Amino acid sequence: MKVNINGESKAILAVWFEENQVKLIDQRKIPETIEIYSAKNSDDIYYAIKNMVVRGAPAIGVTAAYGLAMASKNMEDMEKAVKTISSSRPTAYDLFKAIDFMKANNFSESAARRYALEITERSRKIGEYGNTLIQANDHILTHCNAGALAVVDWGTALAPMRIAHDSGKKIFVYVDETRPRLQGAKLTAWELQQEGIDYSIIADNAAGYFMKNGDINLAIVGADRIAANGDFANKIGTYEKAVLAKVNNIPFYVAAPGSTFDFSLKTGEGIPIEERDENEVLMVNNSRLGPAEGHAKNPAFDVTPHEYVTAFITEYGIFRPEELRKLHSLIHEDLFMR
Template identity: 40%
Template structure:
C-alpha cells in the first residue's frame, strides 16, 4: 500500500494510523490500527470521525487486512461489521460497497488496496473542487458561521465546509469566522478551532445558543455546514444543531449552504424522514469527556435524549455546494441529485 497522508489518517510502509481526535486540541496521538474491531471502536468513540474520513478509514483497514492474508470471506464479513459502526454516515456505506466489489475480483487483495487508494485520492480531489465552488460564493470581509467540524480532520482532503472557508481566506477575502462549539461533544470548540489556528483563519468561538443573537445583530453574512447524508430531495442530515441554524438563517434571510461531495447523496432515502439517526450514549450529555478525563454535571441517572444528527429540510437551504457545482432549490427540484448519484454509482461498478 502507498504511503498516504491526511490530517487524521495515514499509511506508513503499509501500516495504518489514525489520529485520535478525542485528544485534540491538546494532544496529537496516532493510533496504530490493525484489526476490524479496533477500527469499529475508533469510529464509535469518535477517535475517527467525519463521514468521508470514516469511509476512507474503514476502506484502508480492509486493504491492510487483505495485505495480511485475510481470506475473501473474512474481508466480506469485516465489511459488514464496519458498515454497522455508524449508521448515518452514508460515505461509509458507499465506500464499503466499492471495496466489496473489489473483493469479488480474482486478485482481490491487490484490488482491495487499489480501491482504497483510489477512494483516498478521489476524496482529496472532491474536497478541492468543493472548496473552489464554495469559495466563489464568499464576498470580501464577510462574517461566516459554521457548525461541527468539516475540515481536514473529517476528510482525506481540505475538508467540506471548512475547506470552502479556508480557500476563501487564502484568496485574500479577509473573512471572519464564527465557530459554534457544537454541543454535546464540542467538535467545533475542540477541532474546528484547532484547525482554524493551523490554517490561519480568523475566528471566534461561540456557544451554540449565541448564533441567533449574532444573526439578529447583523453579524452573520453566510453559513456553511457539512452533511453526513443527503436525501434524494435535498434534505440532509448533519450534526445535531444544524436544523436550528437553518431555521434561524431562514428567519433572518441569511444564505445557508450545505457542502458535501456527491458521494454523500443517498438515493435510497427519498427524503429526510428516511435517514437513520444515530442515538449515542447518555453520558455525552450528562457531562464531558476529553484528554482531561470525565466530568459529570447532571445526575448520574438523569434520562437523556441524545441524537447525533438532525435533518434539515431542503426548503431551508440556499444552495448545495457539491464537487460538481453549486445548485439551487430549483435545480434540486429537477432531480439533479439523482443524476449525480446515478453517475457515481455507475462509475464504481
C-alpha cells in the same frame, strides 16, 4: 492540512495507510495534543469509527476503505470484516459508499488509495466552488467540524473558507461549540487557528443573537447523509441553525461530496439517526451535570428539511434543492461513484 508541531508548520493527512496499518489522527486528543492511532485489523477500525477516533462522513469512508484493504491483506474473513465495519455508525452514508466501492474492487490496497485520493480532490473542488459564494470581509457561521479532519485534507464546509483565506479575502468565522462533544470548539477552532483564519467560538445557543444583529453573512455546514429531495442529516443542532438562518434571510449552504448523497431515500425521514451514550451529555471533563440519578437523551444528528437549504456545494458545482435531479444524473454518470 497545516499543523504546527513544535513550532514548525507541517502538512499532514487526517487518515493514511502505512506498513499495512491505517494511521489516524486521534481526534479525541485535539486540541491538547496530536497523537496517531494505529489500526491493525478490522476490529480496530470498528473501534476507531465507533468511538470517534475518526469522525466526519468522508473520513469515515476513507478509514473503512483502508480498513478493508488491510483486512484483505491480513487474510481476515472478509464477510465478517465488512459486517463489523458497517455496523460502526449508521448515519454517515460515505461509510456504506466506501464499502460498496471496495467490494467492487476486490478490497485491493490500490482501490483504497484511489478512493482516498478521489475524496481529497473532490473536497478541493468543493472549496473552489464554495469560494465563489464568499465575499471579502464576510462573517461565516459553521457548525460541528467539516474540515480536513472530517475528510482527509481540505474538508467540506471549511474548504471554501481555506481557499477564500488563501486568495486574500479577509473572512471571520463564528464557530458553534457543538455540544455535547464540542467538535466545533475543539476541532474546527483548532483547524482554523492552524490555517491563520480569524474566528471566535460561540455557545450553540448564541447563533441566533449574532444572526439577528447582522453579524453573520452566510452559513456553511457539512452533511452526513443527503436524501434525494435535499433533506439532510448533520450534527445535532444543525436544524436549529438552518431555521434561524431562514428567518433572518441568511444564505444557508451545505458542502458535501457526491458520496454523501443517498438517492435511494426520497426524503430525510428514512435517514437512521444514531443515538449515543447519555454520558456524552451528562459528563464534562469528568464532572457530572445535573442530579446523580438524572438521565439524558443524546441523538448524534438531526435532519434539516430541504426548504431551509439555499444550495448544496459539491464537486460538480452548486445546486439548489430543486436542481438535485440534475446532480443525480451527474453522479450517475461518474464512474467513480457507481
